[in-house]
Amino acid sequence: MSARVHLVSLGCAKNQVDTEAILGRLLPGGCVLCATAHAADVLLVNTCAFIRAAEDESWRHIRALARAKRTGQKLIVCGCLPARHQAAAARVRGVDAWLGVRAAAGVAACVQQWFPLTHAAAPANGVPIRMTPRHSAYLRIADGCDHHCAFCTIPSLRGRYTSVPLQTLVGDARRMLAEGVRELNLIAQDTSGYGRDLRPRRSLAELLTALCALPGLAWLRVQYLYPASVTDELLAVMAREPAICHYIDMPLQHINDGLLRHMRRPGRAMTERVLAAIRARLPGVALRTTFIVGYPGETPAVFRELCDFVQTGMFQHVGVFPYSAEPGTPAGALPDTVSPREKQRRRAVILRLQQRIAYQHNCAQIGTVMPVIIERNAPGGMHGRRRADAPDVDNCVHVRGARHLGGQIVPVRITRAEPYDLHGQVVARRANTV
Numbered sequence: 470m471s472a473r474v475h476l477v478s479l480g481c482a483k484n485q486v487d488t489e490a491i492l493g494r495l496l497p498g499g500c501v502l503c504a505t506a507h508a509a510d511v512l513l514v515n516t517c518a519f520i521r522a523a524e525d526e527s528w529r530h531i532r533a534l535a536r537a538k539r540t541g542q543k544l545i546v547c548g549c550l551p552a553r554h555q556a557a558a559a560r561v562r563g564v565d566a567w568l569g570v571r572a573a574a575g576v577a578a579c580v581q582q583w584f585p586l587t588h589a590a591a592p593a594n595g596v597p598i599r600m601t602p603r604h605s606a607y608l609r610i611a612d613g614c615d616h617h618c619a620f621c622t623i624p625s626l627r628g629r630y631t632s633v634p635l636q637t638l639v640g641d642a643r644r645m646l647a648e649g650v651r652e653l654n655l656i657a658q659d660t661s662g663y664g665r666d667l668r669p670r671r672s673l674a675e676l677l678t679a680l681c682a683l684p685g686l687a688w689l690r691v692q693y694l695y696p697a698s699v700t701d702e703l704l705a706v707m708a709r710e711p712a713i714c715h716y717i718d719m720p721l722q723h724i725n726d727g728l729l730r731h732m733r734r735p736g737r738a739m740t741e742r743v744l745a746a747i748r749a750r751l752p753g754v755a756l757r758t759t760f761i762v763g764y765p766g767e768t769p770a771v772f773r774e775l776c777d778f779v780q781t782g783m784f785q786h787v788g789v790f791p792y793s794a795e796p797g798t799p800a801g802a803l804p805d806t807v808s809p810r811e812k813q814r815r816r817a818v819i820l821r822l823q824q825r826i827a828y829q830h831n832c833a834q835i836g837t838v839m840p841v842i843i844e845r846n847a848p849g850g851m852h853g854r855r856r857a858d859a860p861d862v863d864n865c866v867h868v869r870g871a872r873h874l875g876g877q878i879v880p881v882r883i884t885r886a887e888p889y890d891l892h893g894q895v896v897a898r899r900a901n902t903v
């Protein structure tokens with residue numbers, strides 16, 4: 470195949486991994502990426518449909534590209550949106566192929582059919598091509614979810630929880646490290662459930678141990694843990710292995726028992742037990758979570774309970790989503806008891822509370838020296854991240870003295886704090902300090 474492809478990849482890191490798999494089929498097969506839609510042969514949108522806002526964004530991109538499409542161009546839409554809205558998708562004019570999730574082979578087949586090979590090119594080998602910077606990569610360890618939280622469409626879109634075999638992951642990680650990756654970020658809808666569907670059964674603790682044995686790995690981060698499957702064995706490995714960042718990203722969604730029950734989530738007592746165990750085993754751990762506000766039945770008193778919980782100050786990073794009723798989910802059938810305006814207000818309240826807490830956490834860092842991975846050149850200097858910050862979602866450190874150190878891990882003295890970001894200075898130009 471030989472085509473210029475204009476790519477729009479929407480949604481979270483988990484969807485980005487699907488896009489990387491698509492690129493792994495197209496680019497070795499002779500396709501090239503093209504920054505502008507007008508100059509492309511193929512317009513490709515990998516969509517997200519996790520919540521209404523994400524769907525709206527996906528539709529905006531599809532309609533804009535379909536309207537601007539010129540004769541001879543082809544438009545492919547894949548990902549969660551077509552998987553979720555087959556009937557609506559069929560009514561949109563101008564789209565040449567609707568494909569669902571995990572669409573790499575389907576996209577390559579379409580492009581091959583429309584734009585056959587016109588020059589010698591490497592055969593498509595299917596090895597994903599990363600969209601992340603050279604030094605950092607996502608490794609998706611499983612796909613799908615078996616939890617069936619009442620508000621969530623993911624299980625219907627992505628299917629049953631399916632772990633990637635351990636040896637495959639070790640092989641993928643080894644290849645990435647050979648390419649220069651220093652930081653691996655493990656992702657899945659539920660990373661802590663890793664391996665329970667494999668035979669023989671595996672665990673996240675086993676996977677982490679195997680990955681930590683690989684040479685060249687500096688930082689290993691686990692995102693999206695599910696409270697009920699955080700085990701002592703897992704925390705012991707996280708405490709023991711120096712490469713593993715003491716960073717826990719555990720979406721909690723809420724803290725009120727009644728609401729959690731309606732959400733079909735673990736209750737408050739279990740959540741607090743797990744949080745206490747994490748903080749005991751990993752002192753100084755950076756905790757990240759996400760909450761939903763305005764869920765049906767979230768009265769002012771229930772919302773205050775959530776505010777009080779946030780105000781305990783234990784989280785370094787908090788994300789907040791206003792609840793959106795998703796058709797086809799059990800919660801979607803409930804009356805929406807909180808107005809859109811009130812949901813936005815509650816979101817703003819939590820974010821304001823958290824901003825003060827994040828600032829206090831940041832101020833406590835002033836004067837300390839810590840490893841920072843230098844990410845990119847930005848106005849005013851280089852940006853980096855601490856072990857306490859995940860890529861794409863968390864804050865950054867504005868680092869002086871780090872020009873030409875992109876991709877390296879260097880010791881940085883923190884000199885100033887903002888509500889979210891930090892400022893610092895490289896203290897020694899000794900690279901690869903972890």
Ligand code: SF4
Nearest residue numbers: 614616617618621623
């Ligand atoms: S654990 Fe996460 S992905 Fe799975 S159903 Fe619940 S919210 Fe959705």
